[in-house]
Each structure stands twice: as C-alpha cells, then as structure tokens.
Amino acid sequence: MAADAALMQIIGLSLRVTLTAVLVACAIGLPLGAALALARFPGRGAVIVVFNALMGLPPVVAGLVVYLMLSRSGPLGDLALLFTPEAMILAQTVLILPIVVSLTRSVVEDIWAEYREQLQSLGASRLRAVPTLLWDGRVSLLTGVLAGFGRASAEVGAVLIVGGNIAGHTRTMTTAITLETSRGNLGLAVALGIILLALTLTLNAVAWGAGQWARGRLG
Amino acid sequence: MTHTRRSALLGFASGLAMLAALPAVAQEFIIVASTTSTENSGLFGHILPMFQAETGIEVRVVSQGTGQALETGRRGDADVVFVHARAQEEAFVAEGYGVQRFDVMYNDFVIVGPADDPAGVRAADSAAAAMAAIAGAGASFASRGDDSGTHTAEKGLWSAAGIDPAGDWYLSTGSGMGATLNTAAQVPAYALTDRGTWLSFANRGPLEIVAQGDPVLFNPYGIILVNPDKHAHVKAEQGQAFIDWIVSEAGQQAIASFTVAGEQLFFPSVQ
Numbered sequence: 241m242a243a244d245a246a247l248m249q250i251i252g253l254s255l256r257v258t259l260t261a262v263l264v265a266c267a268i269g270l271p272l273g274a275a276l277a278l279a280r281f282p283g284r285g286a287v288i289v290v291f292n293a294l295m296g297l298p299p300v301v302a303g304l305v306v307y308l309m310l311s312r313s314g315p316l317g318d319l320a321l322l323f324t325p326e327a328m329i330l331a332q333t334v335l336i337l338p339i340v341v342s343l344t345r346s347v348v349e350d351i352w353a354e355y356r357e358q359l360q361s362l363g364a365s366r367l368r369a370v371p372t373l374l375w376d377g378r379v380s381l382l383t384g385v386l387a388g389f390g391r392a393s394a395e396v397g398a399v400l401i402v403g404g405n406i407a408g409h410t411r412t413m414t415t416a417i418t419l420e421t422s423r424g425n426l427g428l429a430v431a432l433g434i435i436l437l438a439l440t441l442t443l444n445a446v447a448w449g450a451g452q453w454a455r456g457r458l459g
Numbered sequence: 460m461t462h463t464r465r466s467a468l469l470g471f472a473s474g475l476a477m478l479a480a481l482p483a484v485a486q487e488f489i490i491v492a493s494t495t496s497t498e499n500s501g502l503f504g505h506i507l508p509m510f511q512a513e514t515g516i517e518v519r520v521v522s523q524g525t526g527q528a529l530e531t532g533r534r535g536d537a538d539v540v541f542v543h544a545r546a547q548e549e550a551f552v553a554e555g556y557g558v559q560r561f562d563v564m565y566n567d568f569v570i571v572g573p574a575d576d577p578a579g580v581r582a583a584d585s586a587a588a589a590m591a592a593i594a595g596a597g598a599s600f601a602s603r604g605d606d607s608g609t610h611t612a613e614k615g616l617w618s619a620a621g622i623d624p625a626g627d628w629y630l631s632t633g634s635g636m637g638a639t640l641n642t643a644a645q646v647p648a649y650a651l652t653d654r655g656t657w658l659s660f661a662n663r664g665p666l667e668i669v670a671q672g673d674p675v676l677f678n679p680y681g682i683i684l685v686n687p688d689k690h691a692h693v694k695a696e697q698g699q700a701f702i703d704w705i706v707s708e709a710g711q712q713a714i715a716s717f718t719v720a721g722e723q724l725f726f727p728s729v730q
Contacts, residue, residue, distance in 0.1 A: 312535030312690055320692070322536050323490055323521060404490075404521035407504070422637025423499050424662030 246408070251435065254412040257325055257399070258392040261332035265340045265388055268333075270381070273344025274374055277352060278366040288345065294338035299331075300397030306331040307401045323404040328412070331398040336388035343384030347377040379451050386447055393440055413439075488517035489697045492529075492537035494608060495635045496566075497680070498522030500655040500724055506713040510704050516697050524607030524635065532556060532683070535690030538698040543653075543680045544608035557683035561706050562728035564714050565679040568612055569657060570670035571640075572598075572649035580649065586673040587619040594620070597628045599648035601639050604631030612678065613651045619675065640666070653678055655724040679728065682706075 276287065308314050310322040310330075321327045351373050352359075359369045374381065396414035403410035405419060413436045420429040497503060498520055507518045523531065525542040532540040533556045540557065542548060551557045570589050572580055578596035583589040593600050594617075602624070603610040617624050630648060632639045636656045643650040644664030652660075657668070682702050687693040704710045711727035718724065 312692065317535070323519065404519075406490075406519040406521060409519055419499070421641070422495065422635050424637060424641065424660040426662055 247435075249408065250411055250413060250416055251439070253325060253410070254393065254414070254436075255439070257328045257412060258332060258389060261329045261336055261392050262385060262389050264329065264333045265336035266385060269337050269340030270344050270374055271370065273341040274348045274370045276341065277345045277348035277373075278370070288342075291338045291341045291345070295342055297335065297338065298397065299335055299395035300401065302334045303331050303398030303401035306334060306398070310402065322402065323406060323410060325403070325410060327402040328399045328410060331402045332392040332395070335395060335398060336392050339388045339391060340384055343387070344374075344377075344381060347380045347384070348373045351376050379455060382447055382451050386444060389443065390440065393436070487515060487697060488519055489538040489694050489701060490519050490521060490536070491539045491541055491701070492521050492523060492527075492531040493541040494525050494528060494543060495522050495637065496543070496609070496653045496656050497541065499635075499637055500659045500719065502655070502714070502717050502725060505717040506705075506710070509713050510701065510710070513709070514700055514704065516700060518701060524603070524605050525611070526606035529556075532685045535685065535693065537685060538694045539682060539684055539701060541680065541682045542608060543678055544611045545679060545681065547608075547611065548681045548683060552683060556686055556689055558686050560681045560683050561702060563680045563682045563705055564711075564725045564728050565677060566654050566725050567671065568609065568651055568676040568678050569654050569668045570649060570651055571643065571657060571663075571666045572669040573647040573665050574667050575665075576669055578649065580669040583670060586616055586670060586675050589670040590616050590620040591622060593649050594622045594624060594628075597626070599628050599630060599643075599646045600624070601630045601632055601643040601646065601648040601650040603636065603639050604633045605635070607636075608678070609636060609651060609653060612676075616651070616675070655719075658722055658724055659719045680725075 276284070276291075306327065307322065309316050310319065310327050311317055312320075312322070321330070348370075352369070355373075355376070359372065364372070394414070396418055399405075399410070399412055400415050400418065403412070403415065405411050405415040411419075413432060417429045417432045417436070420426075420432065493503070499522070503518075503520050507520070511517055521528075521531065521537065525544045525547060528537070528540050528542050529547055529551050531537045532551065533554075540548075540551070541563070548557070548560050552560050570580060570586065572578070572593075578593045578598040580589045580592050583592050602613055630642065630646070632642050634642075636652055637660065639650055640652060640656070640660055641662055642648070644662055644666050647665050649669070650666075654671075682705060684695060684698045684702055685693045687695040705714075706729050711729050714725050715723065715727050
C-alpha cells in the first residue's frame with residue numbers, strides 16, 4: 241500500500257510538472273509564435289533560426305542552465321527554487337517553448353498566406369487577426385503542443401539536475417526509472433516505463449479524439 | 460473570437476491555479492547532498508522517518524557522487540553534506556565551506572568480477588595485488604570515472620599497485636555505481652564497489668565478490684554542516700540537529716539496524 245501511494249505520488253507529480261510546463265509554454269509560445277509569423281523586423285530570420293535550433297536543445301543542457309540560474313550561487317539563488325517542483329516546471333518550459341513557438345509560427349504563416357486578403361478586406365489588422373489565425377490552426381497547433389508534452393514527459397536530464405530526484409518531493413517517473421535502473425531493478429524500471437507510455441498514449445488518444453470532434457463539429 | 464479569448468484565458472488561469480496549488484513548502488526541512496551508495500541501498504528510507512518522527516524536521520536527500528555532492532555544498536545548494544572521501548571532505552572544511560567533519564559510519568569496498576575469475580584475483584593477498592593481477596591479465600575493469608568517493612578509492616588502489624590504468628581493458632563509465640555495475644555485469648568486467656550498493660544490487664549477472672577484507676578497503680562516511688558564514692541561508696540549526704542526531708546513540712542504532720537480506724550494510728563509527 242505504501243508503495244502504491246508512492247507510485248501515485250510520483251505519477252501525480254510527473255503529470256503536474258509536465259502539464260504545467262506545457263500550459264506556461266503555450267501561454268507564452270502561442271502569441272509569440274503568431275507575432276513572429278506576422279511581424280516584419282530586422283533580424284527576424286535569425287530569431288526564427290534560433291528558435292528552430294533550440295528545438296534540439298539537449299535536456300541536460302537546459303537543466304544545467306536553469307540549475308546555474310537557480311543555484312544559491314547563481315543570479316536567482318534568493319528565490320530558493322532549486323530542488324523544487326517549480327524548478328522542474330521552469331526547466332521543462334525552457335525545453336518546450338521553442339517547439340511551441342516554431343510550430344505556431346509555421347502554422348500561422350501558412351494560414352496568413354492563404355487568408356491574408358480575406359482578413360484584410362474585413363478590416364482586420366495583423367494584430368487583431370492573431371486570435372482568428374490561432375483558432376483556424378488549432379488542429380495543427382495541437383500537434384505541436386503534443387510534441388511539446390512528449391518532449392517534456394520523456395526527458396530525464398533536466399528534471400534530474402534541477403529537481404534532485406528527492407523521494408516524495410521531486411521524484412518523477414523518469415527519474416524513478418533512472419534510479420531503479422541504477423539499483424539493478426530492471427524489471428521495476430521497465431514496469432515504470434510501461435506506465436509512463438500508457439499515460440502518454442492515453443493523453444494523445446484524448447487529444448486526437450478532441451481534435452476529430454472539433455473538426456467534425458466546428459470545422 | 461470571444462470564444463477563443465475565453466478559452467485561452469481559461470487555459471492560462473487553470474495553469475496559474477495549478478501553480479498555486481503546488482503544496483506549500485513544508486514548515487521545516489533541510490537539504491542533504493549525499494552519495495548514491497547511501498540512497499541506492501535504501502539506508503535513508505530506513506533512518507529518515509525515525510529522525511522526522513523525533514524532531515519534525517523533513518530531510519530531503521539529493522543523491523550524487525561525492526565530488527558533485529561537495530560541489531552542491533560549495534554552491535550553497537545544500538545544508539548538510541554526507542559523503543565518503545575523507546581527503547576531499549577535509550579539503551572542503553579547510554576551504555571554509557564546511558564547519559566541521561564528523562565520523563558517522565563505515566562500510567567497506569569489495570572487488571567484484573566474473574565468477575570464473577580470468578585474472579586470478581582470488582589468489583591475491585591484498586587489494587593492490589588484486590588490481591595488479593587484473594591489469595597484468597588485461598582483464599576488463601569497469602571504473603566509475605566520475606570523481607566519486609568510490610572512484611577516488613579506486614585511484615588510490617591503482618597507485619598503491621604502481622599502475623597507471625589505461626588501455627582497451629580499462630572502461631571508464633563516467634557514471635554512478637549502479638550504472639557501472641550494470642556495465643560490468645554485461646561485459647563482464649571487474650569493478651570496485653561499496654558493499655552496501657553490491658548487497659542491494661539486483662542485476663549481478665555473472666559477477667560475484669572476488670576480493671575483500673583488506674584494511675585499505677575501509678570506507679568511512681563523514682557528515683559536514685555547510686558553513687553559514689559562506690552561505691547565510693543555510694539552515695544551521697536544523698542541519699546541526701540532524702548531525703547531532705545521526706551521531707547520537709539513537710542515530711547510530713538506526714544505522715546499525717538497517718539490513719538488506721539479513722545483512723547489516725553500515726557500521727556505526729561513534730563508540
């Protein structure tokens with residue numbers, strides 16, 4: 241029973257950290273990606289390339305950067321966030337944000353190219369068009385959000401460094417799998433991996449179903 | 460469009476709500492940077508609930524190699540370090556990062572290797588002779604290679620044997636004790652491990668203990684409060700309470716009462 245409670249706690253923490261990171265990354269990344277698609281400014285190409293490249297940022301590097309920021313000897317040390325779930329959310333947000341920004345930019349650019357004249361004839365400015373464009377691209381955007389979720393729920397490098405894998409406090413599915421592997425409990429490690437996969441599968445199925453429903457009803 | 464705005468707002472608000480719903484920080488906790496050998500063996504899971512029941516202080520353990528754990532202390536990211544590499548610990552205190560080092564407990568290192576013992580290590584009469592036999596036979600050896608306490612002890616054994624380990628047979632894994640043992644079991648290779656990790660390690664494959672008992676394999680653990688003069692936020696009072704408890708009779712008995720498969724893993728240092 242105690243082991244079950246610990247497992248539920250680990251699953252709950254994993255979902256809370258990753259889903260919160262996805263929400264924060266979307267709150268920032270959707271408007272930012274749309275703005276990047278519509279705005280024209282010097283250096284825009286460079287910004288796009290940087291965001292595209294950051295999609296490949298190794299989780300362990302993201303973790304290290306966030307660790308150095310949050311460490312007591314770092315610039316944000318006074319916040320006392322290192323080795324907390326909040327630090328893990330921050331690190332995963334850093335990982336997901338480039339995916340959300342880049343995919344949003346790409347999707348919105350395409351829709352804008354297609355409907356530009358129509359929207360402008362309706363008197364919509366670029367800024368006012370953003371919500372419409374995001375809404376029109378919702379099904380494609382969902383794929384980007386799911387990719388972000390997948391990246392965050394699968395990574396171990398960042399959460400291990402900034403969370404510390406503290407039992408009952410910052411231990412997630414992936415850090416628990418790492419720990420059990422290092423204890424030679426390969427069977428338990430695989431079992432945890434299967435649970436993680438099942439969760440990811442369920443979430444993707446729900447998202448796909450919602451996308452189909454939205455397409456049929458509203459599309 | 461209003462619908463879009465509303466759902467975006469809802470999403471954002473629920474995100475904030477989830478952030479706010481994160482559990483409030485426990486009233487009293489300390490962070491202890493320790494080693495993989497203590498955490499992986501299950502020692503902390505055994506003794507920490509006793510300490511918390513007695514004092515109400517929660518101990519959050521971040522388990523790393525000794526080198527990394529001391530670095531965590533140097534940066535002020537832990538209140539207490541609990542590690543096993545005496546020379547590094549004494550340097551940590553001498554540099555002013557630690558207040559004082561206390562002996563807590565010890566276990567010992569053992570040399571594990573393939574049961575058929577291709578290098579004839581079982582015949583060696585000392586740990587240094589065992590290492591010389593492995594190098595002489597060119598038999599595979601899996602090293603931590605991560606500046607951990609175990610890696611430091613291993614380097615000491617090589618220099619006692621007068622050998623500079625290098626070559627195809629010497630595998631520096633650059634990872635923790637468990638990962639190194641997983642590698643050694645697959646190759647198969649010899650490896651130096653602390654007895655605690657070995658006893659609780661489940662994936663031994665063809666490996667068994669081939670050398671043990673040499674006094675140089677003695678592996679003492681020390682505990683040090685991070686110096687509040689260097690890092691003012693260190694919870695000196697609670698950290699010291701943990702140190703006082705672990706060297707007290709209650710703490711020492713808690714350590715001695717921890718067993719895996721009926722075997723005691725760690726032996727109290729305080730008489």
